[in-house]
Amino acid sequence: MTQKTFILLLLCFVMAKAHVLAQQISNDSLQVLQARQEALEKASELNKLKITLARKQRDAQRMKEKTDHFNAKANDFLSKAKKYSEELKQHPADRKAAKKSKKFSRRANHYTRKANRFSNKYNSLKNDIQSLEKQIQDMQQQIQQDNLRIHFQQPSSSS
Numbered sequence: 310m311t312q313k314t315f316i317l318l319l320l321c322f323v324m325a326k327a328h329v330l331a332q333q334i335s336n337d338s339l340q341v342l343q344a345r346q347e348a349l350e351k352a353s354e355l356n357k358l359k360i361t362l363a364r365k366q367r368d369a370q371r372m373k374e375k376t377d378h379f380n381a382k383a384n385d386f387l388s389k390a391k392k393y394s395e396e397l398k399q400h401p402a403d404r405k406a407a408k409k410s411k412k413f414s415r416r417a418n419h420y421t422r423k424a425n426r427f428s429n430k431y432n433s434l435k436n437d438i439q440s441l442e443k444q445i446q447d448m449q450q451q452i453q454q455d456n457l458r459i460h461f462q463q464p465s466s467s468s
Contacts, residue, residue: 344455347455348452348455348456351448351451351452351455352452354448355445355448355449355452358441358444358445358448359445361441362438362441362442362445365434365437365438365441366438368434369431369434369435369438372427372428372430372431372434373431375427376424376427376428376431379420379421379423379424379427380420380421380424382416382420383417383418383419383420383421383423383424384417386413386414386416386417386420387413387414387417389409389413390409390410390413390414390417393406393407393409393410393413394410396410397410
């Protein structure tokens with residue numbers, strides 16, 4: 310009878326140990342799955358940041374093109390104003406040259422102000438782009454570190 314009791318106790322001990330081991334394995338699996346879910350969420354956030362970056366880069370390119378366009382217009386009107394100003398220096402009584410010089414100067418100022426506005430927007434977008442690039446770089450580093458942790462946390466399937 311002592312032998313049967315010993316076997317029964319041994320069997321209970323083995324079953325209890327197996328139950329604890331099964332819980333540990335499922336907890337490890339759960340932790341790995343949770344870590345993977347967090348990594349996927351970070352990857353999703355990274356993707357959103359990259360989309361935002363692409364949009365800002367596109368907008369910055371447009372602002373730069375507009376700035377260049379308005380600068381070119383301002384320079385064109387400025388050269389015309391200068392031409393009539395030189396003409397006015399030689400013929401001070403020329404009302405037509407004075408009127409055209411004033412008109413082209415006003416237009417040059419108008420386009421210079423527009424170019425400055427778009428230049429300010431462009432600089433603001435450049436700062437946003439730099440900030441986003443840093444966020445993306447940081448997020449990529451976090452994802453790499455998390456992937457390494459996930460890799461090391463995976464339970465071995467050799468049982």
